[in-house]
Amino acid sequence: MSALATRAAQVGSPPRTPGRMPATVEAIAFAAGFAFLACLPLLVGGSYGRHVLIMAFLYAVIASNWDLSLGYGGIFNFAHLALFGIGVYAYALLTKLVGIEPWTALVLSGFIATAAAVLVTVPILRLKGIFIILVTFGFAQLVMQVILSQSELTGGTQGIVRIPGLTLGDHSMIRDNKFAYFYLALGLLALSTAALRIIVRSRLGAAIVALRDNEDYAVARGLSVARLRLFTMASSAFFTGAAGAFYAAYQRNASIDVFGMSLSTVILSMVLLGGTGTIYGAILASFLLTLFSEAMADFGAWRPMIVAVLIVGVMLAYPAGLAGLVKAAAGHAGRLVRST
């Protein structure tokens, strides 16, 4: 059907988000999805199983927030994992050195990562493409070097150990077989995902995509490049930093490894495998890659190679990633239902 018609009379009031899933339907699916995840400890036994899921939730938070700046915003931000690392070290230093209460430190770490995102966005306001990669990558290296050079505070290459963990009243977080951390990580993912989806469904979310699609045209429609880029980067940083703080509290140590290329590559492959510009795709890919990687544990050195081949295979068959695959499958199922 053509979108153009000769001044057709409007029949009834149009839907609030034409062409998109209605907000109430998405909210119900969202609640059902997280209710299922909350029941997972019934299916996956043992504290190791819960540990794998906690890591999958944290990866999902980092990857889906990266999808906001990279997928929706089209900003080649290679400092995203540095924001996670800043969260790790901010929490470690705030709790150990300053003596701030863990939960307050976790929230503060989110804000510190947000401030760092604003700082790295200023030099890239007028830049495009490869130059943004260069500056953000340089920023990540700079943060790592600062942490290494301040070894009296940060422990340098040794890192920081015995970081205070999170607390829940009198509940013992260490002897509960990771139940509390499982539900806290799930809660963090739920909050982060809800915030991201609210942003991308809003008019600001549409503006972020508009700026990605055509900068001159977006400016001609009244969008401020500077304000919108700052907003995109800052809002992708808060939960990334909070995830870093959570990771530090959970592992109880901070290491410079979080700034390494290997973690960046893993998370980036989650964003791309999931399909950019969907949020849910990155989350799905984080779950699948983490679980698949665990299942392949017996394959030793073959494991990363198998995972890499799998990623290449999916990307070749479905360039839009897992989100594209799910969409195609849903379309196929719809046609099948209609034909019967």
Add this chain to the structure above:
Amino acid sequence: MALLEIEDVGKSFGSLKAVDGVTLSVEKGRIQGIAGPNGSGKSTLFNLVTGIPFGPDRGRVRIDGVPIERLSAHEIAGAGIARTFQRETSFDGLTVFENALVGATFGGRIRASAMAREAAAEALQLAGFAPAGFGRLAGELSVFERKCLMLATACAMRPKLLLLDEPASGLTRPEIEASIGLVRSIAASGVTIVLIEHVLTFLMNLSDHLVILSGGRVLASGSPREVIADPAVVEVYLGTRRSAA
């Protein structure tokens, strides 16, 4: 009363003077045409007024008496100047409705969601989009539909002044006819329009006033019939008759 005043505006790229001291004004409620050979500075003049992608090296630009040449491009849009581009352009990852909603919210500075949605729907229907097509992705539209959508996003801004850069280029004859009707109905809603066009039927049909640019300067200005009869304009477009030796 003049809505847009351009005074001695200039822009150079190295030794090339793309726009060289242009002065013109656009009366409120008028459809003013701008024509001229390729490279005469028409699109550059639009760029200088809107600041996209650059503002003027010299001169003054005023809208409703307020100087805008020092404002950033998105502020100029917010001041009530909407423009379209020569090539059909859209936000491909957004739906038809979201394209217009961006214009209403940010260009039109309509904060309240319900009012912005109303402005977007109104502009889309004015441009001929039926509500049933609001959910289509802009990236899936035809060239003509994208041109109409670009106009709709401009109208959603509820601008004082609309600058149209070759709205008829690349269109078939029936599409050109439809576009003429569309521009007329936009003008009837009270928007002042400046129109760059090569398609003469478009210009002659719509313009109340015509300006011809050549070599970055104003060559002629007046009613369309007077201007195209001007010998200087004929010379620029057709060249001089070679005199018999």
